[in-house]
Amino acid sequence: MKKVFSALALLLITAVGATAQRPGSVQWSASAKPATHAGEYVVALHAEVENGWHVYSAKQSSGGPLPLVIRVDQGAPFSLDGAITGTSPIQHHDASFNLDTEYFTGTFLLNIPVKSTTQGSGEIPLAVRFQMCSDTTCMPPRTIHLVAKVNAS
Template sequence: MKFKMSELAVLLALFPGIGIALHAQRPTDIVKWTATITKSTKTSTNVALSATVADGWHVYALSQGTGGPNPLKISVPSGSAFVLKAPVADAGVTKHYDTSFKMETVYYLKTINLNVALEGISAAPPATLPIDVRFQACSDRLCLPPYTAHLSATPKDK
């Protein structure tokens, strides 16, 4: 069914929440990621990953167990000058028994701050570094499908 612009405007005026609800269901609107290179040498690099999570939503943690929601996963695309040096440590997680999943869930609320240590596999550190972050965001009413954010970490001073 096609709507004229005037009919759509009337619908949005009568039900303003429709536009906001439809727009806010994208993972990139719910979780906003940044990646910053905090230290870099020829052999190692540290990246600070940060995210803000929209009110009413949460992101499942790195340490989320199997058999339920998808845990956060950090990776470096193949062909990059660096690889993950060690597992990333969880920080600031909330634990809660979720009756929908019938298990304890571990997640982040409001903010996520992680430090990622990388080991160099090429001669010179790049000016930017690709990092992929796969996450699942849920509210108390619904879970979005897992989504991979393709980030580009840049040095702190840029």
């Protein structure tokens, strides 16, 4: 019986340890509203970065971290239509890269202008590629896919 309890305890500790060691995370969400002209939209991309981590912005020097890239999924009846605006990134000299970098921490919002290339479905599919780091660890770049549903108001 003692061996059974020991085995169960070891299994539980291993499972909890594997979960606790999961690296930083970012929670992403997106919604869209019609813009000024017919067929134009503004996608609000909202991100919440886990404390102690940061996501690099779209503007990075060569040889540094991979920049944030936001695209409309291939084959969708939408395209990007202008400059992305929103939360200003933090500018910082990163000793790991020996370069000036830009990144976001905490909660940030990016406004992405999009236009319909045909009669859209009311859902704008996005691909967001990003790299995130802490002060000691960088994660490999990831791509997530989101759908921004168009709100009429």
